[in-house]
Amino acid sequence: MFLAIRELNFARLRFALMGAVIALIAVLMVMLSGLSVGLVRDGVSGLQNLPVTSFAFAQDVQRDSAFSRSVVDMTAVDEWADQPGVADATPFGNTLVNTRTDRGTEVDLALFGVQPDSFLSPPVSQGDRLGTEDGIVVSPTALDAGLQMGDVVTIDRLGTRLRVVGVTEQQDTFGHVDVAYVPLAAWQAIKSGTAPGTALPQRAATEITAVAVRAADGKSVDLAAGDTAAGTESLTLKESYGASPGYTAETTTLQLIQGFLYAISALVAGAFFAVWAIQRKPEVAVLRALGASTGWVLRDALTQAFVLLAAAVAIGVGVGLALGALITGSGIPFALSMPSISAAGVGLVVLGLVGAGAAVIRITSVDPATALGGNR
Amino acid sequence: MSSRPAPTASTTTADDASDRLGLVMRGVSLRHGNAAETVQALDNVDLTVRPGELAAVVGPSGAGKSSLLAVAGGLARPDQGTVTVAGQDMTVPSRRTRTELRRQHVGFVFQSGNLLPALTAADQVRLPLRLGSRSQRSGRDPLELLADVGMADKSDRRPHQLSGGERQRVGIARALVTEPSVLLVDEPTAALDRARSHEIVRLLAHEARQRSVAVVMVTHDHDVLQYCDTVYEMVDGKLATSS
Numbered sequence: 001m002f003l004a005i006r007e008l009n010f011a012r013l014r015f016a017l018m019g020a021v022i023a024l025i026a027v028l029m030v031m032l033s034g035l036s037v038g039l040v041r042d043g044v045s046g047l048q049n050l051p052v053t054s055f056a057f058a059q060d061v062q063r064d065s066a067f068s069r070s071v072v073d074m075t076a077v078d079e080w081a082d083q084p085g086v087a088d089a090t091p092f093g094n095t096l097v098n099t100r101t102d103r104g105t106e107v108d109l110a111l112f113g114v115q116p117d118s119f120l121s122p123p124v125s126q127g128d129r130l131g132t133e134d135g136i137v138v139s140p141t142a143l144d145a146g147l148q149m150g151d152v153v154t155i156d157r158l159g160t161r162l163r164v165v166g167v168t169e170q171q172d173t174f175g176h177v178d179v180a181y182v183p184l185a186a187w188q189a190i191k192s193g194t195a196p197g198t199a200l201p202q203r204a205a206t207e208i209t210a211v212a213v214r215a216a217d218g219k220s221v222d223l224a225a226g227d228t229a230a231g232t233e234s235l236t237l238k239e240s241y242g243a244s245p246g247y248t249a250e251t252t253t254l255q256l257i258q259g260f261l262y263a264i265s266a267l268v269a270g271a272f273f274a275v276w277a278i279q280r281k282p283e284v285a286v287l288r289a290l291g292a293s294t295g296w297v298l299r300d301a302l303t304q305a306f307v308l309l310a311a312a313v314a315i316g317v318g319v320g321l322a323l324g325a326l327i328t329g330s331g332i333p334f335a336l337s338m339p340s341i342s343a344a345g346v347g348l349v350v351l352g353l354v355g356a357g358a359a360v361i362r363i364t365s366v367d368p369a370t371a372l373g374g375n376r
Numbered sequence: 377m378s379s380r381p382a383p384t385a386s387t388t389t390a391d392d393a394s395d396r397l398g399l400v401m402r403g404v405s406l407r408h409g410n411a412a413e414t415v416q417a418l419d420n421v422d423l424t425v426r427p428g429e430l431a432a433v434v435g436p437s438g439a440g441k442s443s444l445l446a447v448a449g450g451l452a453r454p455d456q457g458t459v460t461v462a463g464q465d466m467t468v469p470s471r472r473t474r475t476e477l478r479r480q481h482v483g484f485v486f487q488s489g490n491l492l493p494a495l496t497a498a499d500q501v502r503l504p505l506r507l508g509s510r511s512q513r514s515g516r517d518p519l520e521l522l523a524d525v526g527m528a529d530k531s532d533r534r535p536h537q538l539s540g541g542e543r544q545r546v547g548i549a550r551a552l553v554t555e556p557s558v559l560l561v562d563e564p565t566a567a568l569d570r571a572r573s574h575e576i577v578r579l580l581a582h583e584a585r586q587r588s589v590a591v592v593m594v595t596h597d598h599d600v601l602q603y604c605d606t607v608y609e610m611v612d613g614k615l616a617t618s619s
Binding site for chain 2: 002003006007009010011282283286287288289290291292293294296367368369371372373
C-alpha cells in the first residue's frame with residue numbers, strides 16, 4: 001500500500017482516465033443488468049408469481065414452446081394429486097389473445113385459465129377474485145395499457161366477451177404480454193375456438209395446457225415417477241421459464257453481451273496495467289535492488305489495481321443506479337436488482353484484477369541488476 | 377589472472393574478524409552471455425573493504441564495475457568465489473534469501489539517485505523500511521537522516537523538484553536508513569558538476585567513517601578519489617590496486 005497509494009495520487013490523471021473507462025463499463029453493466037432483470041420480469045413474472053413447483057406438460061412436447069403446444073388430459077391432474085410429496089395439483093391453461101375494449105382500446109392478453117377455487121386463483125389488490133364465468137383478473141400493468149376496472153373486452157374473431165373484475169397485487173406478465181386470469185371453463189372455450197352461445201365440445205372440456213403441481217412444504221416430488229404415472233413431461237417452475245415466448249433468446253443475448261463486457265473489462269484493465277508495468281520496469285528494478293521481494297512488488301501492484309478498479313466500479317455503479325432510477329417506470333422493461341448489480345460489480349473487479357494480474361506478473365522477471373550502470 | 381591485494385592498511389586476510397563486518401570477496405568470477413559468446417565480467421576478483429573504509433573502483437566502461445557491485449550486493453550470483461557481507465554469504469542459491477540479506481545488510485546508491493518519481497524525499501528514505509515485514513522495520517529516523525545529509529527543508533519535495541546533487545543526497549539517506557554494513561555506490565557523480573561531485577563524495581566519506589560502513593564506490597571521476605581510502609582499477613574484469 002505504501003507505494004501503491006502514493007503512485008495513484010502522483011499519477012492521478014493517468015489513473016483517472018483509466019478509471020473513467022472502467023466506470024463507463026460499470027455503467028453499461030448496470031444498465032444491462034437492469035434490462036436483463038426487466039426483460040425477465042416482463043417475460044415470466046406471471047409464472048414467477050405462481051405458487052407452483054412444477055408443470056406437467058404433454059409427453060415429448062417441444063420444451064421451448066411447451067406452453068403454446070402442450071395439450072394434457074384432465075385425468076392427469078388426479079394422477080399428479082396422488083403422487084407422494086404433492087400438496088396440490090390443479091389444471092392450468094395458457095393462451096395468448098388479442099382483445100379490444102368497448103372503448104376501442106386494443107389490448108393483448110396472456111390468458112391463464114385456472115379453477116377459481118384452486119390455489120392458482122390470484123389474490124387481488126382491487127376488485128374481486130375470480131368467480132363469475134366471464135370475470136377476469138388482470139395484471140396492474142394492463143391498466144397502464146389502457147384497461148380499466150369493469151371494462152368488457154372482446155376477443156378478436158371469436159367475439160367472447162370478458163369483464164375485468166379484479167387486479168392482481170403485482171406485475172403479472174408472460175412473454176411481454178399482460179396476464180389475465182380467466183376461469184378454466186371460459187379458457188377452454190376460448191382455446192377451442194368455441195363461439196359464445198355454442199356448446200363446448202366434450203373433448204375441449206377435458207383438455208388443459210399443463211398440470212400445475214405444488215409440492216408439500218419441505219417435500220420433494222419425484223417428477224419422473226409422476227410423469228410415468230400421468231403420461232406427462234414435467235418441467236420445474238424455473239425450467240418452464242424457457243418455454244415462455246422469446247425468454248431463452250432474450251436472456252441468452254443479454255448474458256452474451258454481459259460476458260463480452262466482462263471480457264472487455266479484463267482486457268482493458270490488462271492492457272492498461274501491461275503498459276504501466278512496462279513503464280515501471282526501471283522503478284521495479286530499483287525496488288528489487290533495495291530489497292523488495294517479488295511478493296512485495298506484486299502485492300503493491302495488485303493493491304493499486306484493486307483500489308483503482310473498486311473505486312471506478314463503485315462510481316460507475318452509482319452513476320448506473322442514478323440513470324436506472326430515471327429509466328425505471330418509463331415503459332422500458334428495466335428493473336434494478338441489487339443482488340444482480342452487486343454480483344456484476346464484484347465480477348468486474350475480479351475479472352479486472354485477473355487482467356491486471358496477468359499483466360503485472362511480468363514485473364517478477366525484472367532483473368534488479370539493471371538498476372545499476374546507465375540502464376535507467 | 378588473480379588480482380593483486382591492495383597494499384593499504386584496509387586490506388587484510390579474510391579471516392580477520394573485523395573484515396567479516398564489511399565486504400569480503402574471494403576469487404570471484406562471473407561470465408555473461410551464452411555458449412556462443414561469453415564475456416568475462418569478473419575474473420578471479422579479491423576485494424576486502426572494512427567498516428569505515430571508502431574504496432573506489434575506477435575503470436573504463438564495460439570493465440565490470442557494475443558487475444562487481446551486482447555480485448557484492450547479491451543481485452547476481454558469481455560463477456565461482458565467495459562473497460560475504462557482515463559475515464553473511466551473499467552467494468546462496470536462494471534469491472529470496474539474497475534479497476533478505478541485501479535488505480538487512482546492503483545499501484545501494486545509484487546513478488542520479490534513481491529515486492521513485494511518486495515519492496517525496498521523506499518517503500524515499502522511508503521506503504526501504506517498508507520493504508520488509510513489520511518486525512523488520514527498524515532503522516534510523518528518516519527525517520533525522522535527511523537533516524544529516526542537508527535535506528531537512530526539502531523533505532516534502534519529489535525528485536523532479538530537486539537538483540542532481542539533492543537527488544543524490546536523498547539517495548544516500550535512503551541507502552543508510554536501514555543501517556547497512558556495506559554501501560554500494562554506483563557512479564554517484566555521473567550527472568553532477570565538479571563542486572557538487574566533491575560535496576557528494578565528501579558526504580559519503582563522512583558517513584562511511586561516522587557510521588562505520590564499508591563503502592564501495594564505482595566512479596569514472598578521478599577528481600574525487602582524494603576522499604577515498606583505497607582506489608582500485610578494474611580492466612576486463614580484473615581488479616588491481618590503482619597506482
